[in-house]
Amino acid sequence: QQQVKQSPQSLIVQKGGISIINCAYENTAFDYFPWYQQFPGKGPALLIAIRPDVSEKKEGRFTISFNKSAKQFSLHIMDSQPGDSATYFCAASLRGGADGLTFGKGTHLIIQP
């Protein structure tokens, strides 16, 4: 059972454009929703995270939008740069995190110069 569904699988965006990646979850007990960025040969790195009591969180060029009623959240990358080319994973976890992170399948993002 895939509890976090991520789309699209791959995405090509022109430099300077906005990259948008979407995720939907099923378990309403999820309490924490992070986004991770992974480059080839490296482990995932935490980009930005949100809790369900907030509808939006912005850090630099990265914004999470969260819709609790629709059980959806998305990552927006403004002014996308070639250095943003990577695989992005959304995830969710229960309060306390002892059950670990449940990840989406990932989005392979390519920013064309």
Add this chain to the structure above:
Amino acid sequence: KAGVTQTPRYLIKTRGQQVTLSCSPISGHRSVSWYQQTPGQGLQFLFEYFSETQRNKGNFPGRFSGRQFSNSRSEMNVSTLELGDSALYLCASRLPGQGNGYTFGSGTRLTVV
């Protein structure tokens, strides 16, 4: 400040053998969790340890086990290796009370032949 260190980086084993992977968390981080990453299944939670105790385990067979030492270093063991165990094994650590903000290592690439 050193990150999460995983050793070895690469490993080739034969079916039926067993393997032990090592993880040194960030200094002061007492929670350590393990994930398996494959192209087909993506990132899947294996288990988490805190203060030498396993807090939870993901949906993996008993061939997958782990432990944590008093210095928070952790090891995971896979016995009777199968071809399907070929994957990137990632370790992540976090501070207690830091919410769910995991820092991942670069992983151990295990190939079973």
